[in-house]
Amino acid sequence: MTSSNPAAADASLLFTDLYQLTMAQAYLxxxxxxxxAQFDAFFRRPPDYGAHQAGYAVAAGAAELLAWMADAALAPDDEDRLRGMRTAAGEPLFDDAFLAWLRDRRGLDDVELRAVPEGRVIHPVAPFAVVEAPLAVAQLLETSVLNHLNYPTLIATRAARLRHAAGGRPLIEFGMRRGHGRAVDAGARAALIGGVDASSNTGASLRLGVPPRGTHAHSFVQAIMATGGDELDAFRAYAEVYPDDCLLLLDTVDTLDSGLPNAIRVFEELRARGHEPRGVRLDSGDLAHLALHVARELDAAGFPDAVITLSNQLDELTIWQIRQQIQDEASSVGVDAQPVLDRLVFGVGTRLITSKGACALDGVYKLVAVHHDGEWRPSAKLSDTPEKATVPGPKALFRVYDARGMATADLVTLADERPRAGEPLTLRHPADERYRSLAVDEVSDVEPLLETHWSGGCARVEPQDVAALRARREADEARLDAGVRRLRNPHRYHVSLSERLWRLRQSTV
Amino acid sequence: MTSSNPAAADASLLFTDLYQLTMAQAYLxxxxxxxxAQFDAFFRRPPDYGAHQAGYAVAAGAAELLAWMADAALAPDDEDRLRGMRTAAGEPLFDDAFLAWLRDRRGLDDVELRAVPEGRVIHPVAPFAVVEAPLAVAQLLETSVLNHLNYPTLIATRAARLRHAAGGRPLIEFGMRRGHGRAVDAGARAALIGGVDASSNTGASLRLGVPPRGTHAHSFVQAIMATGGDELDAFRAYAEVYPDDCLLLLDTVDTLDSGLPNAIRVFEELRARGHEPRGVRLDSGDLAHLALHVARELDAAGFPDAVITLSNQLDELTIWQIRQQIQDEASSVGVDAQPVLDRLVFGVGTRLITSKGACALDGVYKLVAVHHDGEWRPSAKLSDTPEKATVPGPKALFRVYDARGMATADLVTLADERPRAGEPLTLRHPADERYRSLAVDEVSDVEPLLETHWSGGCARVEPQDVAALRARREADEARLDAGVRRLRNPHRYHVSLSERLWRLRQSTV
Structure with a gap:
């Protein structure tokens, strides 16, 4: 077994599907x-998790994509491996001219990438990224563009839903052990953009400047017990080392009969020494029911500020249901619901980091225009399935805000159009004859959404920390109608074509 | 935007959850x-995809784990970041003694990792990996062990099912664009171990020594059309560059009316120049129905050996259904089913690389023993949920083969047991009082499954190429009863405890 990863991730131009290379050579x-050439990246529908559905998505992954673009190169040993590939007739698959061309692609200085910035709300059909580059280069980039944007966007979207379900209470991401290999680093970043407050992923969090979070595990209690101690000894041992960050996991033996009384005893000891406990964590059983009982006992013992962290296969519907059950059941346990809700912290693992139920964003990358004989020639993929047909032409993308300042539609236009507030707008349905006409007083703003992320061989957007990206997302979400944000059966947000783009599309399908 | 990945994957000891570090410091x-200490890694149940279920799993990921172990270190800037972390009281979270201890963990020379080798069939409850190390080190490794093994095992398992469904026909993995970020490299390797014949992932495939595979995309046809040509021109352009590897995508315009006749024309031109075409690819529509029509026309034109590659959201049930539909419908189209089935190639994307329906393996890592006062003290996590309770004690794992040479049970024992053929065996059900007694003539072999993968700071298994790992899997699958292998509602394979281990467990629950 060698010490180097047998299929290692790195910044290689070979981080792509083979057919991109064979097509590029054929173009050459x-x-x-x-x-x-211009290619649009877009998704056809927001994630559908089965029992619930997203009404929008949150853009993420551009930072990872730009990092790859800056470093992507053809390493000499990879070039040798390509040179060794053979056709069915035993000839070299790739010739020297192509290999030299590919080697020269380092720096990607003839690529322009426009994209909706990370953290912004995005919608189906509308291009969230546009690549303009020489045909063979734009082709080569397809796999990497989609790979780098699809997964983070999927996770930022899921995190935004969890943020919504958690009603302002802290959310911690800790799916690292079940996430898909090294994707967990990009996943933690996307989750932070989408709305979790912290992640247990230590390396990724620290590099992003967001303090990682964690407590302790059952194994800590077990280890103390295996050496002759008991759960109380384990809690004391933990509290002694972390007197100001003492969060105790209650369910290693029995939550209410053992974990809770032991925790309260340790909390009292801590307070006697001048420290306030952070709280407790519940990781099994009926979390809503247990939270109520635990809250009542913590209150009675004088620890109304101790948080109650919940974990165990949580997702947005489960969190929603837990909060509802606490409201419904509180009076029967003899506590007020609101203070219990206000001390909850949610830990989300597998279902966030893998986006369980919708484990892929269906982002695609389609050729929409080729510059030939002095003009952009629109291109579309026809299809027997109308929803799979693409919208041809070089494009721009705008968000239209209504008189209330709320987002009312995303408008896809041809690249040379510039719709503005103060002009009447016609919004065409992308797939049929329907349209909306907006009078001047119905439009408060028309905002361009695509920004240049890469040109001339360099990234063209300022690095943003996670807090700034989160603020972007919150600002966009505040301008979405509640119906679009709801967790189940969301209202469908309008994505429209301009009159000119619609006519172009009609002429090609 | 910086050029380095903001949450980059690398071989860092901080590729872990924060609580592993805080627990390690508390132990220190x-x-x-x-x-x-000894920790067992195991999963509770094979993946359940909803409409279908796995009856076994295929181990993978040890190569990636060993690569991480060989390189994992605490980089100086990461150490500075840890040093900057603060408690709620504003004190340093980690002290110098701990940081020095963590820095010294480079090399992991006090870790012994035993595991079921990659490519082998594995079952629930039985430990597929065992870590024996000083308590704080073993704790620190939890996240990385699970992260590196869970996802590849999930994908190798899924690929093995697709291999079964595809009935011996070639399977190509091309989920790179929809897979979870950089996990696609480990995913491609796992898919190859599990049974796909090739991947489109160029970098990963070439580094694994398995030629990547691919054809061309709709964009190739579109690009030629946008510059004034038509689909026939596009096919000719492709065939001219790849006369011996000519596989044409038929559905950019219309599969039967345009793609197929154009392809046949180009195939005839190729043959006139002394080349044989490879075949065609169908990417939309009723794939079974189209395959029959395409096969008939290719036969009529004299190309009975041209393959028909199918793609578009394929999974094991879809492939099973396509093959069945071809058998049912062949006579009505006027062709024999078997030759059509024998020319199919399957391309599998999203549903393989993300394991759609079961996007995580529920592998866990539990403390089972601590060496204290001169002996191994068993440890178990109790639970109100009996299926979540763990089996205590240092363990060994064996596979028991019956008189036919078929695997009849996996037997988990205490570490000092060595069951052998030629002795009667008692197999205890892990959760209740049931047991099986096997007489001497009912057991042909008892095979130890755990092998030392790491000790003394070095990997202890020879590197194996993908072909060898695939052969291992095939040998194991050949010794599984058909009922365990079936795609829906598989028969449950027996995983049993030895009498001694069962008694130990009974004494702790």
């Missing part, structure tokens, strides 16, 4: 490789 | 860090 051989 | 502070 036919002299088409330098033709300017 | 209490002088418990050097206590020898």
């Amino acid at each position: 051989r036919h002299g088409l490789h330098e033709l300017p | 502070r209490h002088g418990l860090h050097e206590l020898p």
Whole structure:
């Protein structure tokens, strides 16, 4: 077994599907490789988790994509491996001219990437990223663009839903052990953008400047017990080392009969020494019911500020249900619901980091225009399935705000259009004859959404920390109608085409 | 935007959950860090995809784990970041003694990792990996062990099911664009171990020594059309560059009316120039129905050996259904089913690389023993949920083969037991009083499954290429009863405890 990862992730131009390389060589051989081309990246529908559905998505992953673009190169040993590939007839698959061309792609200085910035709300059909580059280069980038944007967008979207369900209470991401390999680092970042407050992923969190969070595990209690101690000894041992961050896991033996009384005893000892406990964690059983009982006992013991952290296969519906059950059941336990809700912390693992129920964003990357004979020639993929047909032409994207300042539609136009507030707008349904006409007083703002992220071989957006990206998301969500944000059967947000783009599309389908 | 990935994957000891670090420091502070400890990694049930279920899993990911172990270190800037962490009282969270201890963990020379080798069939409850190390080190490794093994095992398992469904026909993995970020490299490797024949992931495939595979995309046809050509021109352009590897995508315009006749024309031109075409690819529509029509026309045109590659949201049930539909419908189209089935190639994307329906393996890592006062003290996590309770004690694992040479049970024992063929065996049900007694003539072999993968700071298994790992899997699958292998409602394979281990467990629950 060698010490180097057998299929290691790195910044390689070979982080792509083989057909991108064979197509690029074919373009080169036919002299088409330098033709300017535009590809749109978009998704067809927001994630559908089965029992619940997203009404929007949250853009993420551009930072990872730009990092790859800055470093992507053809390493000499990878070039040798490509050179060793053979056709069915035993000839070299790739010729020297192509390998030299590929080697020269380092720096990607002829690529322009426009994208909706990270943290912003995005919608189906509308391009969230547009690549303009020589045909062979734009082709080569397809896999990497989609790989780097699809997963973080999926996770930021899921985190935004959890944020909504958690009603302002802290959310901690800790799915690292069940996430898909090294994707957990990008996943933790996307979760933070989407709305979790912290992650247990130590390396990723620290590099992002967001303090990681954690408590202790059953194994800590077990280890103390295996050496002759009991749960109380374990709690004391933990509290002694972390007197100001003491959060105790209650369910290693029995939550109400053992964990809770032992925790309260240790909390009292801590307070006697001048420290306030942080709280407790429940990781099994009926979390809503247990939270009520635990809250009551903590209150009675004089620890009304101790948080109650809940974990165990949580997702947005489960959190929603737990909060509802606490409201419904509080009086029968003899406590007020609101103070219990106000001391909850939610730990979300597998269902966030893998987006259980909708484990992929269906983002695609489609050729929409080729510059030929002095003009952009629109291109579309036809399809027997109308929803799979693409919208041709080089594009721009705008968000239209109504008189209340709320987002009322995303408007996809041709690249040379610039709709503005103060002009009447026609919003065409992308798939049929329906349209909306907006009078001047119905539109408060028309905001361009695509920003240049990469051109001339360099990233063109300022680095933003997670807090800034989260603020972007919150600002966008505040301008979404509640119906679009709801967790189940959300209202469908309008994504429209301009009159000119609609006519172009009609002429090609 | 910086050029380095904001939450980059690397071989860091901080690739872990924060609580592993806080627990490790607490063990250190209490002088418990050097206590020898054993943790078992196991999963509770094979993946359940909803409409279908796995009856077994295929081990993978040890190569990635060993690569991480060999390189894992505490980089100086990460150490500075840890040093900057603060408690709620504003004190440093980690002290110098702990940071020095963590820095010294580089090399992991006091860790022994035993595991079921990659490619082997594994079952629930039985430990697929055992870590024996000083308590604080074993604790620290939890996240990385699970992260590195859970996802590849999930994907190798899914690939093995697709291999079964595809009935011996070639399977190509091309989920890179929808997979979870950089996990796609480990995913491609796991898919190859599990049974796909090739992947489109160029970098990962080439580094694994398995030629990547691919064809061309709709964009290739669109690009030629946007510059004034048509689909026939596009096919000719592709065939000219790849005369011996010509596989044409038929559905950019219309599969039967345009793609197929154009492809046949280009195939005839190729043959006239002395080349044989590889075949066609169908990516939309009723794939079974289209495959029959395409096969008939290719036969009529004299290309009975041209393959028909199918893709578009395939999974094991869809492939099973396509093959069945071809058998049912062949006569009505006027062709024989078997030759059509024998020319199919399956391309599997999102549903393999994300394991749609069961996007995580529920692998866990539990403390089972601590060496204290001269002996191994068993440890178990109790639970109100009996299925969540763990089996205590240092363990060994064996596979019991019956008189036919078929695997009849996996037997988990205490570490000092060595069951052998030629002795009667008692197999205890892990959760209740049931047991099986096997007479001497009912057991042909008892095979130890755990092998030392890491000790003394080095990997202890020889590197194996993908072909060898695939052969291992095939050998194991050949010794599984058909009922365990079936795609829906598989028969439950027996995982049993030895009499001694069962008694130990009974004494702790």
